[in-house]
């Protein structure tokens with residue numbers, strides 16, 4: 001069997017603090033609460049002329065850009081069937097049945113997810129990092145995986161093929 005190679009990057013700076021709430025079991029909607037999310041990223045592929053899969057630093061910087069974008073925001077889903085998010089010039093209003101939350105626009109990040117679970121947030125980070133680094137890293141890689149830790153060891157993980 002031939003060798004396979006992968007890089008894993010996880011840094012203290014990858015922690016982002018954000019508020020969210022999810023629905024589960026059909027109609028239970030959590031109270032808004034926060035997590036200090038942690039992130040790990042992995043990429044698998046052949047070694048290049050430097051004997052790298054990819055440069056740690058370039059991968060680190062792409063993830064940092066995304067964790068910094070999410071840090072200190074309320075993360076809301078844009079694709080949930082019942083959490084309805086609307087925005088006017090200044091405010092973001094979020095409704096779930098009879099409940100309503102209102103935030104300044106600048107405090108919110110809408111993600112293209114059904115529910116803001118760790119798995120879904122991992123997918124969004126993986127898609128964004130893949131898109132940002134694809135030109136630089138080329139197309140020989142096999143996959144990218146992002147893991148998001150919601151609470152000291154509760155990880156949601158998403159692996160995407162390198163070629164979208």
Ligand SMILES: Nc1nc2c(c(=O)[nH]1)N=C([C@H](O)[C@H](O)COP(=O)(O)OP(=O)(O)OP(=O)(O)O)CN2
Pocket residue numbers: 022030116117118119150151154156
């Ligand atoms: N597979 C997943 N399971 C759960 C997710 C998730 O994203 N993926 N998310 C949640 C909730 O968001 C929940 O709020 C998790 O938060 P946590 O603080 O861990 O909940 P606890 O009740 O365990 O909190 P304590 O601080 O430990 O009391 C649930 N499941």
